[in-house]
Amino acid sequence: MSADSPRPRVGHPFEYFTPGRVFRAGPSAPIALDEIVAFGRAWDPQRFHVDPEGAKDSIYGGIIASGMHTMCIMFKLLELAGEFGDYFEGGLGADKIKWPHPVRPGDRLSVTMEVTGARVSRSRPDCGVVLSRVTTVNQDSVTVLTMESADLLRRKGD
Amino acid sequence: MSADSPRPRVGHPFEYFTPGRVFRAGPSAPIALDEIVAFGRAWDPQRFHVDPEGAKDSIYGGIIASGMHTMCIMFKLLELAGEFGDYFEGGLGADKIKWPHPVRPGDRLSVTMEVTGARVSRSRPDCGVVLSRVTTVNQDSVTVLTMESADLLRRKGD
Numbered sequence: 001m002s003a004d005s006p007r008p009r010v011g012h013p014f015e016y017f018t019p020g021r022v023f024r025a026g027p028s029a030p031i032a033l034d035e036i037v038a039f040g041r042a043w044d045p046q047r048f049h050v051d052p053e054g055a056k057d058s059i060y061g062g063i064i065a066s067g068m069h070t071m072c073i074m075f076k077l078l079e080l081a082g083e084f085g086d087y088f089e090g091g092l093g094a095d096k097i098k099w100p101h102p103v104r105p106g107d108r109l110s111v112t113m114e115v116t117g118a119r120v121s122r123s124r125p126d127c128g129v130v131l132s133r134v135t136t137v138n139q140d141s142v143t144v145l146t147m148e149s150a151d152l153l154r155r156k157g158d
Numbered sequence: 159m160s161a162d163s164p165r166p167r168v169g170h171p172f173e174y175f176t177p178g179r180v181f182r183a184g185p186s187a188p189i190a191l192d193e194i195v196a197f198g199r200a201w202d203p204q205r206f207h208v209d210p211e212g213a214k215d216s217i218y219g220g221i222i223a224s225g226m227h228t229m230c231i232m233f234k235l236l237e238l239a240g241e242f243g244d245y246f247e248g249g250l251g252a253d254k255i256k257w258p259h260p261v262r263p264g265d266r267l268s269v270t271m272e273v274t275g276a277r278v279s280r281s282r283p284d285c286g287v288v289l290s291r292v293t294t295v296n297q298d299s300v301t302v303l304t305m306e307s308a309d310l311l312r313r314k315g316d
Contacts, residue, residue, distance in 0.1 A: 043230040045237060046246060059247050059282065059310075067249050068230050072201040075226060079203060088204060089217050091225050094255040099248075124217065152217075 011085015013156040014128030017115045025081035026110035027139065028073055031065060033105035039069040064102035070109070070145050071097075074136045077111045087154040089127055095148040101138070108139045116148070120155070127152050169243015171314040172286030175273045183239035184268035185297065186231055189223060191263035197227040222260035228267070228303050229255075232294045235269045247285055247310040255305040259296070266297045274306070278313070285310050 033052075040049030044066035047054035055063045065073075078084075103109070117131035130153055136145040191210075198207030202224035205212035213221045236242075261267070275289035288311055294303040 043234050045234075046248075047244070048248070059285075066233075068226065068233060071229075072226050075224075076201050076203075086205070090204075090206070091257065093257065095253055097252040097255065099251065127217075 011082055011087045013087045014118065014120075014130065014153040015156050017083075017118055017128075017130040017132075017153065019115050019117055021115045023078075023081060023083050023113045024110065025077040025113070027108040028077060028110070030106045030108050031073070031103065033063060036063055036065045036069065036103075036105060039072075040066050044068055060102050062104065064104055065107075067097075067099045067145070070099065070103050070136065071147075073109055074111050074134065074145060077109065078113060078134075081111075083113075084151065084153060089124075089152040089154060092129065092150040092152055094150070097145070097147040099145055101142050101144045103138065103144050107144075109136050109144065111136050113149075121152065124152070126155055128155055129153075169240055169245050171245045172276065172278075172288065172311040173314050175276055175286075175288040175290075175311065177273050177275055179273045181236075181239060181241050181271045182268065183235040183271070185266040186235060186268070188264045188266050189231070189261065191221060194221055194223045194227065194261075194263060197230075198224050202226055218260050220262065222262055223265075225255075225257045225303070228257065228261050228294065229305075231267055232269050232292065232303060235267065236271060236292075239269075241271075242309065242311060245312040247282075247312060250287065250308040250310055252308070253306040255303070257303055259300050259302045261296065261302050265302075267294050267302065269294050271307075279310065282310070284313055286313055287311075 037050050048058035048060050049066045052063050112135045114133045116133050119129055121127040121129055130151050132149050134147050134149055137143050195208050206216035206218050207224045210221050270293045272291045274291050277287055279285040279287050288309050290307050292305050292307055295301050
């Protein structure tokens with residue numbers, strides 16, 4: 001990619017994300033035990049994320065993924081789905097994050113994002129704020145992560 | 159560590175986390191550009207996390223850390239501080255997450271956690287739920303991440 005010939009923008013501008021629209025992403029590849037342990041060692045070294053023996057006496061009875069790991073997988077799946085694409089200018093905030101069920105080795109995650117609101121940004125009139133409800137489930141359709149998200153997107157033509 | 163001689167528990171039980179208590183963690187080492195890009199490539203491949211050239215035309219004017227990266231650094235600093243330690247049984251949820259200011263290469267982050275509430279768990283009477291307000295600032299005391307957290311901790315003697 002050279003400065004002379006920028007690639008065309010991918011994804012959708014703010015105006016596309018009208019309340020009620022639903023997007024799906026995933027499923028992920030099965031999450032490997034090694035991947036869970038590596039993430040835990042890097043960022044969240046609780047025994048039930050990094051130590052298969054130590055995890056047995058936790059309330060989970062075995063290794064589970066860090067909640068941060070689950071959130072990262074969710075973000076990655078949504079970005080790979082590409083709905084926001086190059087129009088995305090960043091997350092403003094997230095609310096009501098819950099991890100109602102553990103993520104265990106071998107799980108495959110899928111994500112559903114429903115637009116719940118949209119408004120032009122007051123501080124950045126070239127952008128809009130998209131509100132959404134994001135639900136992540138495992139291969140058995142059990143919900144493992146829910147959150148509400150507020151994201152900044154470029155407007156059409158900007 | 160053998161099954162015959164488990165190491166003693168570190169950290170503090172639920173009863174220690176009374177409302178009003180304040181804990182501090184950090185500062186982190188300076189966050190390297192390479193580290194920001196590596197995290198972005200793995201989990202949040204927006205141009206303003208992974209591409210120094212592409213980041214220039216974003217609203218940030220340059221590379222910034224993924225909000226997930228900032229959250230991970232916050233969790234790691236808190237875990238290294240060790241207040242919860244082995245009594246920690248997992249995060250239940252998080253609320254009101256805001257990233258009011260970008261994290262840029264070279265920033266050093268520090269965390270303050272204030273206990274705002276505590277109650278015995280209804281579903282797990284051997285545990286308690288600790289509510290807290292967590293604030294992460296950079297080296298200039300500018301707030302880069304705020305959240306409210308609900309965490310499950312073992313009770314004394316359990």
